[in-house]
Amino acid sequence: MLIHEYQAKQKLQEYNIPVPKSHLITRDEEIIHVLRKIETPVAVIKAQVHAGGRGKAGGVVVAESLLDGITAVRRLLGSKLVTNQTGAEGKPINAVLVEEGVNIDQEFYLAFTINRSSQCISLLVSTAGGMNIESKEHASSIHQYDVDPQIGMRDFVAIRVCQDLMLPRQDWPAWISTLQNLYRCFTENDALLIEINPFIRSKEGKWIALDAKMDFDDNALFRHEDLIMLADDRQQTESELLAAHYDLSYVSLDGTIGCLVNGAGLAMATMDAIKEAGGEPANFLDVGGSATTISVANGLDILYHDSRVEGVFINVFGGIVRCDIVAEGIIRALQKQNKDLPIVIRLEGNMKEEAIEALKAFSSNMDFVDDLDSGAMLIVQRINERK
Ligand code: GDP
Ligand code: MN
Numbered sequence: 001m002l003i004h005e006y007q008a009k010q011k012l013q014e015y016n017i018p019v020p021k022s023h024l025i026t027r028d029e030e031i032i033h034v035l036r037k038i039e040t041p042v043a044v045i046k047a048q049v050h051a052g053g054r055g056k057a058g059g060v061v062v063a064e065s066l067l068d069g070i071t072a073v074r075r076l077l078g079s080k081l082v083t084n085q086t087g088a089e090g091k092p093i094n095a096v097l098v099e100e101g102v103n104i105d106q107e108f109y110l111a112f113t114i115n116r117s118s119q120c121i122s123l124l125v126s127t128a129g130g131m132n133i134e135s136k137e138h139a140s141s142i143h144q145y146d147v148d149p150q151i152g153m154r155d156f157v158a159i160r161v162c163q164d165l166m167l168p169r170q171d172w173p174a175w176i177s178t179l180q181n182l183y184r185c186f187t188e189n190d191a192l193l194i195e196i197n198p199f200i201r202s203k204e205g206k207w208i209a210l211d212a213k214m215d216f217d218d219n220a221l222f223r224h225e226d227l228i229m230l231a232d233d234r235q236q237t238e239s240e241l242l243a244a245h246y247d248l249s250y251v252s253l254d255g256t257i258g259c260l261v262n263g264a265g266l267a268m269a270t271m272d273a274i275k276e277a278g279g280e281p282a283n284f285l286d287v288g289g290s291a292t293t294i295s296v297a298n299g300l301d302i303l304y305h306d307s308r309v310e311g312v313f314i315n316v317f318g319g320i321v322r323c324d325i326v327a328e329g330i331i332r333a334l335q336k337q338n339k340d341l342p343i344v345i346r347l348e349g350n351m352k353e354e355a356i357e358a359l360k361a362f363s364s365n366m367d368f369v370d371d372l373d374s375g376a377m378l379i380v381q382r383i384n385e386r387k
Helices: 005-014 028-035 066-076 136-141 155-164 169-188 218-223 238-245 264-276 293-305 323-335 352-362 372-385
Strands: 022-025 043-047 060-063 096-100 104-115 120-126 143-147 191-202 207-209 213-216 249-252 257-261 283-286 311-318 343-349 366-368
Touching: 005 022, 005 169, 005 213, 022 028, 028 066, 043 066, 060 066, 066 096, 104 169, 120 155, 120 169, 143 155, 155 169, 169 191, 169 207, 213 218, 238 249, 238 293, 257 264, 257 293, 257 372, 264 283, 264 311, 264 372, 283 293, 293 311, 293 323, 311 323, 311 372, 323 343, 323 352, 343 352, 343 372, 352 366
Parallel strands: 257 283, 257 311, 311 343, 343 366
Antiparallel strands: 022 096, 043 060, 043 096, 104 120, 104 191, 120 143, 191 207, 191 213, 249 283
């Protein structure tokens, strides 16, 4: 579960990590009243959306006068921000954070994340913080450390970080305590990712978190009531909310081909095959290894409800799940659809013949294929034929 920057900064403060003084605006009436509280020569106006890349997309504005500030907040509040991380739809800006400006001397990158391959919590740091950290030439500047959760974030690791970043001695205490506090914040809240970019040294020599991103493990939310309160449904697409309601594993993507697959690995392979065939998946949808008639029908409903979807590819491997049960779900969903989309189906395994027979009896408008790659190619072709 992602939270907003302003919420993440409140969390950081709980862990004694300094952030700029700030105020939140959610309504037009508050704009001037809040901006007048800013005591620094510039105010930094920041759109609150669950996505990074805001700086480059006009979602972060350094306002040098009250009037500039008012104009920026008015423009942002209530609009949608499209960044390289939001997808073409963008995310609604329901809140704007107004911060006191900070004089930046140097920007650093700092993050903790779960590293499944090393079974550790990875610490990532770089002197190339700021908006260009993702560019290729900076990749080599990122230092990575595996922190064993059994041992915790010890001084010796923090000191090595300071040495690797070639920080002057006077900066070491601030870094050591920040790393330890942030690590504690990460583990105590069951985070998947905490990223501070930029973590800056101000011209006055203070260390401050200017931005913060936090993502928490949904499966651990039951023991963090305070985190559940921070959820913001408005940052999710309608399809994502529907899928969560139906207990399906779903992620919206930017393409036009709706995918319904059982198993996360097969779903990934299906998206790869679609891309390989020259198409773009509209979503990742895993109905699970134990798919039922109802979960398949709900999944298909979501795909048909999504106006961007121009064709559907169903790829199911019948292991535990029986193909005829899946077919029943497909029929149930299509019976109430009046939308006519090309649909390509690949069913393999348990009760495959019975399933295909039932589907063919129901409609002559579907294509059946025997393998993943030909299915991906055929759905791309069917969509192109209609253009
Ligand atoms: P992101 O693009 O979504 O990651 O948004 P950030 O919160 O990281 O802001 C983007 C950039 O704006 C930062 O990398 C900083 O360079 C700049 N920025 C943010 N706050 C301040 C501030 O108080 N003063 C100045 N001068 N720049 C700031
Ligand atoms: Mn940032």
